[in-house]
Amino acid sequence: MEALKIIISGLLNALFSMAIAPLIEGIMRKLTARIQSRQGPPVFQPYYDLMKLFIKEDIESGDYPLMQRAAAHLAFASALTVTAFLPLGFGTGFSKFGDVIVLIYLLTFCGVCALLAGLAAGSTYSLLGISREMMMMIPLEPILAVALIAGALNSKSFEIATVLNGSVYNSTAFPVSAIIMLIIMLLSIQAFTQRVPFDISEAETEIMDGPLVEYSGPKLALFRYSRMIRLVIYSAIFVHLFVPWGNNLIFPLGFLVFWAKVLLFTVIITVIAATHARYRIDQAIKYFAIMLGVSFIALLLAAIGY
Amino acid sequence: MSLLSKIKETWICLKAGKVTLPYPAKPQPAPERFRGRPIFDASKCIGCAGCANNCPAREILVFDVCQEIRILKYLGRRCTYCGRCADLCPEKAITMSKDYETATNNIADLQQRLELFMSTCQRCGRCFKEPTPLEQLKLKGYRFDDLENDRWIFKSKSYFDQFKVTDDIHIELD
Amino acid sequence: MFRKLFLKFFPRSLWVYHANSGGCNGCDIEVLNVLTPYYDAERFGIKLVASPRHADVMLCQGPAMRSTAAALKRAYEAMPSPKIVFAIGSCACGGGIWHDTYNVIGPVEKIIPVNFYIPGCPPRPEAIIYGVALAMGLVDKKVLPSSLKQEELPIPRYHPEDLEMQGDMLVYKKLEKI
Numbered sequence: 001m002e003a004l005k006i007i008i009s010g011l012l013n014a015l016f017s018m019a020i021a022p023l024i025e026g027i028m029r030k031l032t033a034r035i036q037s038r039q040g041p042p043v044f045q046p047y048y049d050l051m052k053l054f055i056k057e058d059i060e061s062g063d064y065p066l067m068q069r070a071a072a073h074l075a076f077a078s079a080l081t082v083t084a085f086l087p088l089g090f091g092t093g094f095s096k097f098g099d100v101i102v103l104i105y106l107l108t109f110c111g112v113c114a115l116l117a118g119l120a121a122g123s124t125y126s127l128l129g130i131s132r133e134m135m136m137m138i139p140l141e142p143i144l145a146v147a148l149i150a151g152a153l154n155s156k157s158f159e160i161a162t163v164l165n166g167s168v169y170n171s172t173a174f175p176v177s178a179i180i181m182l183i184i185m186l187l188s189i190q191a192f193t194q195r196v197p198f199d200i201s202e203a204e205t206e207i208m209d210g211p212l213v214e215y216s217g218p219k220l221a222l223f224r225y226s227r228m229i230r231l232v233i234y235s236a237i238f239v240h241l242f243v244p245w246g247n248n249l250i251f252p253l254g255f256l257v258f259w260a261k262v263l264l265f266t267v268i269i270t271v272i273a274a275t276h277a278r279y280r281i282d283q284a285i286k287y288f289a290i291m292l293g294v295s296f297i298a299l300l301l302a303a304i305g306y
Numbered sequence: 307m308s309l310l311s312k313i314k315e316t317w318i319c320l321k322a323g324k325v326t327l328p329y330p331a332k333p334q335p336a337p338e339r340f341r342g343r344p345i346f347d348a349s350k351c352i353g354c355a356g357c358a359n360n361c362p363a364r365e366i367l368v369f370d371v372c373q374e375i376r377i378l379k380y381l382g383r384r385c386t387y388c389g390r391c392a393d394l395c396p397e398k399a400i401t402m403s404k405d406y407e408t409a410t411n412n413i414a415d416l417q418q419r420l421e422l423f424m425s426t427c428q429r430c431g432r433c434f435k436e437p438t439p440l441e442q443l444k445l446k447g448y449r450f451d452d453l454e455n456d457r458w459i460f461k462s463k464s465y466f467d468q469f470k471v472t473d474d475i476h477i478e479l480d
Numbered sequence: 481m482f483r484k485l486f487l488k489f490f491p492r493s494l495w496v497y498h499a500n501s502g503g504c505n506g507c508d509i510e511v512l513n514v515l516t517p518y519y520d521a522e523r524f525g526i527k528l529v530a531s532p533r534h535a536d537v538m539l540c541q542g543p544a545m546r547s548t549a550a551a552l553k554r555a556y557e558a559m560p561s562p563k564i565v566f567a568i569g570s571c572a573c574g575g576g577i578w579h580d581t582y583n584v585i586g587p588v589e590k591i592i593p594v595n596f597y598i599p600g601c602p603p604r605p606e607a608i609i610y611g612v613a614l615a616m617g618l619v620d621k622k623v624l625p626s627s628l629k630q631e632e633l634p635i636p637r638y639h640p641e642d643l644e645m646q647g648d649m650l651v652y653k654k655l656e657k658i
Contacts, residue, residue: 038517348628383574409611
């Protein structure tokens with residue numbers, strides 16, 4: 001019985017995030033359009049986009065078609081697995097069966113799948129895109145790891161449910177490390193979700209859509225879907241870690257408060273994305289090197305109890 | 307500092323509201339003196355073929371069925387809406403309308419075809435003294451040969467035959 | 481099973497690939513004007529994508545040139561079906577003013593099949609939006625071929641073999657008009 005409840009809540013998590021991720025992306029596009037003084041697409045537009053992509057013909061091209069297929073399916077599957085692990089307001093889900101290391105691993109794996117996709121295509125543009133993405137991933141993924149581990153150090157356990165409950169504020173003295181990590185995560189959330197100042201690797205008209213150049217039809221729909229779900233995942237992790245107050249109320253209230261905070265956070269991401277220009281890769285790497293240095297200082301402070 | 311300027315930029319754009327024109331829902335008239343699709347008026351045309359002579363894209367074609375009947379055909383495909391035909395027409399039979407909504411899925415929809423009756427001289431019964439302007443036009447090399455298939459003799463073909471510049475590909479001169 | 485349901489939403493989200501095969505860039509600029517806030521094309525769900533493999537609609541402008549004909553055909557074949565091709569501007573519809581120059585093969589339809597034509601030199605952005613709305617089924621066509629005559633004449637043609645004797649009169653058996 002317990003097993004059945006856990007499996008159902010994990011499945012509900014995954015299905016709910018699949019249903020709501022295109023809506024959040026639609027709200028983002030409409031808000032971007034209004035900031036640019038134009039009318040913009042209807043709010044349900046990403047649903048139409050995904051539906052249209054699923055009925056297109058599937059052309060397998062590039063050097064390694066098997067890796068192409070595998071990369072698309074793995075990217076989508078790893079994004080959905082992460083949503084099964086997170087507490088998204090439906091109960092605990094699978095969060096008793098893993099720790100934060102699994103989360104970090106799965107999220108990095110999702111990024112690696114984009115690299116595999118670019119390698120499978122083998123054209124000049126995709127190789128250029130994945131080299132830029134590799135350069136971006138190296139200073140970027142440790143920042144999320146440092147935030148989660150600082151929370152784990154403060155609450156003395158690696159379990160997802162305890163770490164993701166605002167554990168960064170649980171330190172013995174005044175939580176300096178929490179404030180530093182809050183500022184750093186706010187400054188680098190655009191790169192995790194691949195939105196404008198830092199969407200250097202993919203979805204870019206300079207290098208013809210980067211790693212996704214040779215994808216068409218259903219596989220492209222899987223990649224776009226995994227990108228939308230990653231937006232929801234990163235917002236959910238941020239909200240759980242840094243603004244957890246009100247998430248643990250009983251079922252309807254806690255659920256609504258949580259999703260309202262996630263929506264507010266995506267509005268902030270959109271406003272920053274609509275008013276900035278894209279950075280070059282060397283500017284982005286310098287920026288993230290500084291962020292990484294400061295986050296290691298925060299990790300040290302968390303280790304000694306601040 | 308730059309964050310403040312971004313917020314100010316957002317505020318200015320939001321205050322401007324929505325500037326999109328609701329175009330297919332509401333009609334949008336073209337400005338004054340806009341040159342849209344040319345309309346040929348058959349009741350005023352005298353069949354001088356001056357428009358055909360001057361069209362830079364060779365879009366107006368003329369064919370003599372017999373001494374009294376002349377067919378003038380305007381294919382809309384290559385027209386650049388320059389207005390030279392309208393400027394030149396002595397009877398003002400061509401007007402550049404303000405119509406720009408000319409998208410279609412069949413290119414033959416843009417054709418306009420006029421059949422004109424040429425009157426004859428009361429004394430000798432012929433239309434014009436030779437060399438008639440039509441003969442002169444034939445010398446310039448754009449007369450229709452086969453009206454149904456849109457085939458016509460084209461002067462530049464002699465250029466190709468003479469100098470053999472395009473040996474490698476087969477160009478169909480339509 | 482879901483195919484019919486998804487096909488209903490196909491005209492609401494068209495992704496566009498822009499291919500210029502040798503034109504003067506006038507129609508280029510008008511197409512980019514359609515994507516600006518004033519004549520917003522994104523409200524119909526149209527997005528500009530950078531790779532023909534992601535696109536449903538190909539906007540061609542410029543005549544088919546000898547140097548870019550092979551590239552245009554490759555871009556058309558790289559698009560997954562179902563696909564639509566628009567020919568924008570006089571050059572793509574019929575060769576334009578350059579139809580008889582040394583490097584031009586002709587209109588774009590000599591190389592790839594075209595579904596919709598938008599004539600103009602360059603067509604106004606509203607005309608391009610009108611063409612897109614026509615493809616989506618929102619408006620009706622406004623042009624038809626016209627054929628006008630000045631006078632309807634029965635001009636008789638006289639052939640010697642149609643003459644026959646009736647008594648002492650020569651009578652024509654048939655009188656036809658052209």
